[in-house]
Amino acid sequence: MTQTIDATTHQQLAAIVQAARERRAEDVTVLDLTEVSTTLDYFVIATATAGLQLNAVQENIREQAMAAGMGRPSVEGPSERWLLLAFGASIVVHLMTREAREYYDLEGLWSDARVMDFPE
Structure with missing residues (x-):
């Protein structure tokens, strides 16, 4: 049974995806868990280079999420490889370097999850 996503959550996810893409994050993927x-x-x-780009993507996501009516996320990190923004348990954003993304393979770990499409 596929759960239907509500319009507010869809808009919030779209805002996060767009914010990441605005700061040139690559391979932005949304998993429905x-x-x-x-x-x-x-x-x-999403994949970003270490340091400045990770921070730029994170800041833009925070700003756009708040503009979309979401609260302030809790942030884990920062590290040079992986930064996590949690909007409660509803939406968790993982910003990773390519090496960290390949090593931790979240898409493989959650391969049973449905991949959602957010066209550019």
């Missing part, structure tokens, strides 16, 4: 997890709803995973 609602059918495969009892505690998490959505992952947004």
Whole structure:
């Protein structure tokens, strides 16, 4: 059974995806975890270079998310490889370097999750 996403959540995810792309994050992927997890709803995973780009992407996501009516996220990190922004358990954003993304392989770990399409 596929769960239908509500319009507000879809708009919030779209704002996050767009904010990441505005700062040239690559391979922005949204995973719908609602059918495969009892505690998490959505992952947004994006690739950025270390340092300045990770911070620029993170800042733009925070600004755009707040403009879309979301609260301030909790931030784990920062590190030079992986930064996590959590908007509660609803939406968790993973900003990773290519090396960290390949090593941790979140898409492989959550391969049962549905990949959502947000065209550019």
